Amino acid sequence: MTGATTLTRIAGHRRKCGCGGCRARQARYLKQRELAVLRGTWQYPVPVEGVAARLEELLQAGWTVAQVAAAARLSTECVRRLAGGPAVSRPATVRAATARALAALGPRSRLAPTVPDGMLINPVGSMRRLQALAAIGWPQAELGRRLGLATTPMSTDPSITAGRARAIVDLYRQLWDVPGPSHLAAARARGRGAVPPTAWDDDTIDDPRAMPSGAADPSAARSHGCLSREYTSGEVAFLSAAGETNENIAARLRITVKYVEKMLSAQNKARCLA
Numbered sequence: 001m002t003g004a005t006t007l008t009r010i011a012g013h014r015r016k017c018g019c020g021g022c023r024a025r026q027a028r029y030l031k032q033r034e035l036a037v038l039r040g041t042w043q044y045p046v047p048v049e050g051v052a053a054r055l056e057e058l059l060q061a062g063w064t065v066a067q068v069a070a071a072a073r074l075s076t077e078c079v080r081r082l083a084g085g086p087a088v089s090r091p092a093t094v095r096a097a098t099a100r101a102l103a104a105l106g107p108r109s110r111l112a113p114t115v116p117d118g119m120l121i122n123p124v125g126s127m128r129r130l131q132a133l134a135a136i137g138w139p140q141a142e143l144g145r146r147l148g149l150a151t152t153p154m155s156t157d158p159s160i161t162a163g164r165a166r167a168i169v170d171l172y173r174q175l176w177d178v179p180g181p182s183h184l185a186a187a188r189a190r191g192r193g194a195v196p197p198t199a200w201d202d203d204t205i206d207d208p209r210a211m212p213s214g215a216a217d218p219s220a221a222r223s224h225g226c227l228s229r230e231y232t233s234g235e236v237a238f239l240s241a242a243g244e245t246n247e248n249i250a251a252r253l254r255i256t257v258k259y260v261e262k263m264l265s266a267q268n269k270a271r272c273l274a
């Protein structure tokens with residue numbers, strides 16, 4: 001049982017409590033409903049299942065319960081109850097307005113103005129954005145400076161404040177298609193598996209389940225044990241242009257130095273012919 005005051009009972013009172021206070025609440029609720037039905041504005045409660053499934057999808061997509069509540073302008077208690085769990089009894093129905101508020105949430109409402117700056121949220125999207133900017137040549141120190149931070153923004157914290165996440169989204173919007181000043185930063189980031197902004201979709205970058213698209217995902221390619229020829233060729237060209245030695249490129253891509261040389265000479269030949 002929860003401790004929340006509902007439309008028909010006082011906080012902590014059981015479902016069919018008959019005390020004076022609960023009876024008064026119940027009577028007021030029924031009168032309001034009757035009036036609304038007469039006016040044609042009554043909205044029947046909706047079954048909880050669809051609403052709970054919608055909430056579950058949001059939680060899977062990396063939202064926190066408090067974040068859902070803030071973005072949908074619902075109480076945290078209400079959302080927690082809908083989320084269910086071992087010690088929570090889920091209501092059978094949900095007010096139509098609650099269902100609508102949850103249905104209206106999308107990727108772009110993760111940082112809705114009603115989500116307070118100090119709220120802790122999932123850091124996945126922020127990390128991916130910073131790594132993607134690093135992959136196109138933005139050093140972490142420079143990103144930190146632009147975010148007004150003394151230290152480098154990339155961290156291993158399990159959460160980030162909504163305010164910081166907002167600042168990172170803004171910075172990402174400014175820089176996602178602007179090549180950064182440092183080839184070395186780009187080479188290092190890509191060596192660590194970072195993918196460029198073009199590999200991410202704005203609507204899924206915050207979803208922990210999302211994968212970067214295309215052959216630009218070196219971690220996925222590596223986990224399958226072999227890299228496609230086009231991908232390797234592209235990385236060799238990129239790392240070479242970034243000033244990496246053939247030995248470093250070979251070590252990073254787990255191929256032989258001879259193979260690196262062969263690819264570079266093939267690329268030079270192609271460039272001469274073009």
Ligand SMILES: [Zn+2]
Nearest residue numbers: 013017019022
């Ligand atoms: Zn009562």
